[in-house]
Each structure stands twice: as C-alpha cells, then as structure tokens.
Amino acid sequence: MSARKKTKLCQASQWIAQISRPPLRFLGLSLAIFFLASASKADDLSHKLPTPDHPLKVKVVILTTFEIGADTGDTPGEFQYWVERRKMDTIIPLANAFHDIRTDGTGVIATVTGMATANAASSVMALGTDPRFDLSRAYWIVAGIAGINPSRGSLGSAVWADCVVDGDVAYEIDSREIPGSWSTGVIPWERTKPYEEPRANRHAAVILVRSGSGRFGGPGHPGYRLG
Numbered sequence: 001m002s003a004r005k006k007t008k009l010c011q012a013s014q015w016i017a018q019i020s021r022p023p024l025r026f027l028g029l030s031l032a033i034f035f036l037a038s039a040s041k042a043d044d045l046s047h048k049l050p051t052p053d054h055p056l057k058v059k060v061v062i063l064t065t066f067e068i069g070a071d072t073g074d075t076p077g078e079f080q081y082w083v084e085r086r087k088m089d090t091i092i093p094l095a096n097a098f099h100d101i102r103t104d105g106t107g108v109i110a111t112v113t114g115m116a117t118a119n120a121a122s123s124v125m126a127l128g129t130d131p132r133f134d135l136s137r138a139y140w141i142v143a144g145i146a147g148i149n150p151s152r153g154s155l156g157s158a159v160w161a162d163c164v165v166d167g168d169v170a171y172e173i174d175s176r177e178i179p180g181s182w183s184t185g186v187i188p189w190e191r192t193k194p195y196e197e198p199r200a201n202r203h204a205a206v207i208l209v210r211s212g213s214g215r216f217g218g219p220g221h222p223g224y225r226l227g
Contacts, residue, residue: 052131058138059107097126
C-alpha cells in the first residue's frame with residue numbers, strides 16, 4: 001500500500017474517532033447544566049416549604065392513625081390513598097411527631113399520628129405548636145377505620161361521627177358472638193381473651209424505685225429494678 005493511501009486512512013480513522021465520542025468540553029458542559037438544574041430544583045423545593053416567618057395557611061388537616069409500609073406504592077393502610085390520590089408529594093419534616101407532614105400544595109396537609117393516645121397526643125401537639133403552620137382557620141378530619149354495630153351499618157360503610165369516646169387500644173367482639181363464659185367482648189390489644197395481661201415486651205422498661213423503708217432510690221438501690 002502506498003504512503004499516500006496510508007495517510008488518507010489514518011486521517012479517516014482520526015475523523016471517525018472524533019465523531020464517535022463526544023468532546024470532553026461538551027461532556028463537561030452537560031454535567032454542569034445537570035448539576036445546576038438539580039441544585040435549582042432543590043432550591044425551588046426549599047422555597048416551597050413553610051417557615052415561621054412564612055407559615056403555611058392550612059385549610060384542612062387530615063389525621064390518620066397508621067400506615068402499613070411506605071406512604072406510596074405498596075399495601076395501603078389509612079394514609080396511602082390520601083397521599084396518592086391527592087398528589088401529596090411535598091414532605092414537610094416534623095420533629096417530635098410520629099410521622100412527617102405531607103401536602104398537595106393547596107393548603108391540605110395530612111399525617112399519621114400513630115395508634116393509641118400517647119402517639120396521637122404527641123403528634124398533634126407537635127403539629128399544633130409548630131409556628132410553620134397557621135391552623136387558625138383549619139378544618140380537622142380524623143380519618144380512620146373502625147368497627148360498627150351490625151344493626152347500624154355494614155362492612156365498608158362510611159360514617160361521620162359528631163364525637164369520639166376514647167376507649168384506648170382494644171378489640172371488641174359483639175356480645176352476641178362471644179363465648180358464654182366471657183363477661184365482656186372487650187379484649188386487650190394483641191390478646192385473645194378478656195382481662196388477659198399484656199405479653200412481655202423486651203423493649204419495655206418497668207422501673208420500681210420504692211424501697212422497703214418507703215424511700216425512693218436510683219440505680220443500684222435495692223428497690224430499683226429494670227424488667
């Protein structure tokens with residue numbers, strides 16, 4: 001092969017190599033644009049979040065008590081359909097509460113309070129005392145599942161209650177269906193019969209601080225025990 005043909009082939013190879021891969025300057029520019037866009041998007045999101053100086057004027061507060069897994073995309077509890085169907089994509093972190101706040105940007109917010117009095121009370125207190133939320137004109141909806149007297153409604157009925165009586169966490173079986181030896185249909189949480197004591201919980205600590213002499217002691221004192 002002549003030297004002239006070799007030169008033409010080398011030039012062609014270099015040209016093909018140049019057009020087959022993007023120039024480094026173009027790649028660097030693309031990356032810069034991507035990171036700037038990401039940062040801008042994050043800044044936009046941060047500007048949408050309420051602050052004590054610019055609180056969110058809340059129209060409706062939706063309280064649910066539990067969620068099975070994630071807020072979206074899996075088996076739903078009480079919270080998931082609110083999030084998915086109202087497009088509550090904005091998350092507002094809420095310290096000292098059971099769950100963060102979600103909003104759809106229209107003044108409607110929702111959260112999971114957690115089950116039982118202690119969780120619900122602390123979650124609502126955290127929300128109510130947070131200066132980022134203006135709740136002065138908000139309506140409150142406590143949306144949860146519950147049992148119903150068969151003479152009052154069927155399975156799947158929607159009920160709007162005027163008031164709620166807190167009976168704490170328990171099961172209740174219709175008195176017409178309980179065993180004859182039972183005096184009540186109310187069963188403690190996670191138990192199988194009335195008045196059954198709670199199961200042992202390795203995460204719970206029982207502190208006994210009263211000694212035989214009537215004085216109180218601390219760790220190391222004979223009257224102090226963790227169970």
